Amino acid sequence: MIVSAVLVLLAILGISLVIILFLNQDKNTEIAKSNVNEATSTSKGTKDSTKETGENNIKDSEKIINEMIATMSVEEKVGQLFLARVPINQQLESIKNYHLGGYLLFGRDVESETPDSLKDKIKSYQSASKVPLFIASDEEGGTVSRLSRGTGLVSEVFKSPQEVYQESGWPGIRSDIQKKAAVLHSYGIQGGLFPDADVATDPQAFIYDRTLGLDAQETSEFVKVSVEELKKQKITSTLKHFPGYGNNRDSHVEIVYDTRSIDELRSNDFLPFKAGIDAGADSVLVSHNIITSIDGTMPASISRPVHDVLRNELGFEKVIMTDDMDMAGLADFISQEEAGLAALKAGNDLILSSSFQEQIPYVLQGIEAGTYTEEALNQSVYRVLKMKNDVGLINW
Numbered sequence: 001m002i003v004s005a006v007l008v009l010l011a012i013l014g015i016s017l018v019i020i021l022f023l024n025q026d027k028n029t030e031i032a033k034s035n036v037n038e039a040t041s042t043s044k045g046t047k048d049s050t051k052e053t054g055e056n057n058i059k060d061s062e063k064i065i066n067e068m069i070a071t072m073s074v075e076e077k078v079g080q081l082f083l084a085r086v087p088i089n090q091q092l093e094s095i096k097n098y099h100l101g102g103y104l105l106f107g108r109d110v111e112s113e114t115p116d117s118l119k120d121k122i123k124s125y126q127s128a129s130k131v132p133l134f135i136a137s138d139e140e141g142g143t144v145s146r147l148s149r150g151t152g153l154v155s156e157v158f159k160s161p162q163e164v165y166q167e168s169g170w171p172g173i174r175s176d177i178q179k180k181a182a183v184l185h186s187y188g189i190q191g192g193l194f195p196d197a198d199v200a201t202d203p204q205a206f207i208y209d210r211t212l213g214l215d216a217q218e219t220s221e222f223v224k225v226s227v228e229e230l231k232k233q234k235i236t237s238t239l240k241h242f243p244g245y246g247n248n249r250d251s252h253v254e255i256v257y258d259t260r261s262i263d264e265l266r267s268n269d270f271l272p273f274k275a276g277i278d279a280g281a282d283s284v285l286v287s288h289n290i291i292t293s294i295d296g297t298m299p300a301s302i303s304r305p306v307h308d309v310l311r312n313e314l315g316f317e318k319v320i321m322t323d324d325m326d327m328a329g330l331a332d333f334i335s336q337e338e339a340g341l342a343a344l345k346a347g348n349d350l351i352l353s354s355s356f357q358e359q360i361p362y363v364l365q366g367i368e369a370g371t372y373t374e375e376a377l378n379q380s381v382y383r384v385l386k387m388k389n390d391v392g393l394i395n396w
Contacts, residue, residue, distance in 0.1 A: 061386075061389055065382055065385045065386060065389065066382070068131075068385065069382060072381070076099040077377055077381045078360055078363050078364060078367070078377065079098045079099025079101060080101040080131065080385070081101060081348075081350055081363075081377075081380055081384065082098070082100050082101055082102075082340075082351050082353055083100075083102040083103070083350050083353070084100050084103055084356045085106060085326075085352070085354040086103050086104065086106070086109045087354075088108075091103075092125070092128040094356075095125060095128045095133065096128055098357070099131070100129070100133065101134055101350065102134030102135060102136060102350075103125055103133055103134075103136075104137070104193075105135070105146055105189070106146060107146055107149075107150070110137070110146055110151055111151055113151070114153075115153055118187055119187055119188060122135055122187060123188065126188065131385075132388060132393045132394055134190055134191060134236075134384070134388055134393065135188060136191035136193055136236075137184070137189050137191075137192060137193070138192070139184065140160070140161070140192075140194040140195070141159050141160045141194075142159060142160025142163065142209060143209055143210065148183075153183075153187075154183055158179075158180060159176065161173065161195070161212050161222065162212060170222075170225050173225050174225060177226060177229040177230060177233060180235075181230070181233035181234075181235045184235055185233075185234075185235075190235065190236055190388075191391075192230075192235060192236075192238075193238045193240070193285070194226070194238060195226035195227070195237065195238075195239065195276070196210045196240055196241075197219065197223045197239040197240060197241075197244070197272040197276055198210070198241060198244055198246065198269075198272075199211070199215065199216045199219050199244060199246065199268055199269050199271075199272060200213065200247055201213065202247040205245075205246070205247035205248070206245075206248070206249060206250040207241075207247075208247075217271070219272040220272045222272070223239065223272040223273075223275050223281075224275045224276065224278075227239075227276045227280060228280075231279075231280055234391045234392055236282045236387060236390075237276070237281045237282045238282070238283045239276040239277075239283070240287070241285055241286065241287035242273055242284050242285065242287065242306075242310060243265055243269060243273075243287070243294065243300060243309065243310075244265060244268070244269025244270065246258065246269060248289060251287060251289055251299075251327055251328065252327045252328060252329070254328055254329065255288075255290065255332055256290065257289070257292060258292065259292050259293075260291075260293065261293050262293040265293065273310075277314055277315065281316075282318055283319040283320070283321055283350070284310060284316055284320050285321050285322070286300050286301045286320060286322055286323065286348065287300050287301065287323055287329075288301045288329030288330040288333075291303070291306060298346075299333055301322045301323055301343055301348070302322075302330070302343050302345075302346045306346075307320060307346050307347030307348070310347075311347065318383055318387065319383045320348050320349050321348060321351070321352060322348050322350070322351050322352050323352060324353075324354075325339050325340070325343070325351060325352060325353045325354065325355065325359075326354050336358055336359065337355070337359060337362050338362065339355075340353060340355075340356070340359030340360070340363055341363045341371070341372060344366075344372055344376070344377075344380065345371065345372055345376075
């Protein structure tokens with residue numbers, strides 16, 4: 001009888017223990033759910049807060065840029081659209097008198113400089129400018145490098161993209177850009193005018209040595225990697241030479257006709273540009289080649305249909321710039337005086353120019369005559385100032 005009673009008591013205790021454990025487990029589950037919900041809510045709140053902060057920063061910068069534009073004279077706004085080759089004489093006077101948007105360094109501007117003297121020279125340029133200048137230097141690497149070829153400004157010559165890729169692949173491309181960025185920042189330079197987005201597979205082609213030398217898919221990956229790394233390093237990316245140079249002749253020395261079909265361009269040459277645009281490229285540089293399938297009468301740099309393709313088909317919303325206006329592909333086609341206005345009317349935001357002294361007055365006449373509207377001018381000035389802001393050049 002006693003044994004039976006003990007067994008009954010144990011059974012009751014066991015059931016009670018199970019019930020207690022079950023209740024505790026249920027309570028713990030509720031606590032866990034509550035903690036998860038709280039954590040999720042906190043995480044969502046943090047993300048929302050970060051997103052809201054980012055959106056507010058964008059709105060603030062947009063507001064400030066627009067307010068800045070509203071205070072500028074027409075002359076000051078027009079000057080912002082010129083990335084001038086550094087003149088031989090009266091460099092500081094040119095910055096002040098023409099309100100230039102930036103200076104582009106060439107070999108002659110750096111070949112006799114020491115690291116300290118070049119830094120001082122660029123600082124003097126900035127000191128002379130009311131709006132911070134965009135300072136650029138062609139630093140594709142290989143045959144096109146102003147700072148590292150024949151100067152003592154860089155410890156090691158910048159290699160071409162082909163060399164870097166063949167030696168160490170995409171990690172090498174990223175590392176090379178990091179090294180370039182450190183050099184550019186040290187001198188106060190914000191743009192290296194690269195990557196070259198041209199697809200060229202013929203070693204005899206003019207542009208081949210400046211490209212990756214591979215097909216459109218590999219070139220697209222190169223452009224994507226380059227733009228991403230340049231963005232991290234706060235150096236402006238420039239995709240060139242739209243709509244794609246291909247295996248054509250050299251527009252530095254002659255007018256070039258590109259007779260490829262639009263379908264061929266879309267399925268091949270456009271791909272690296274699209275990859276760069278999707279990665280957040282800051283600017284696209286347009287060639288002087290005449291692309292007969294888009295516009296058979298005008299060099300691309302002053303062709304409205306070419307710029308419409310870039311804006312409307314490829315969806316590019318940032319800075320479009322010309323190639324150097326002194327190149328024969330354009331200079332043999334139109335006078336330098338007229339070329340600047342023609343480029344702006346075609347849809348460019350920034351003009352690479354040695355003849356800004358003649359071009360800027362002609363643009364001002366065009367605005368006065370109504371052939372180039374102040375609305376279009378303001379849109380281009382906004383894009384240029386936004387590009388400067390995005391690389392930290394303008395300290396609001």
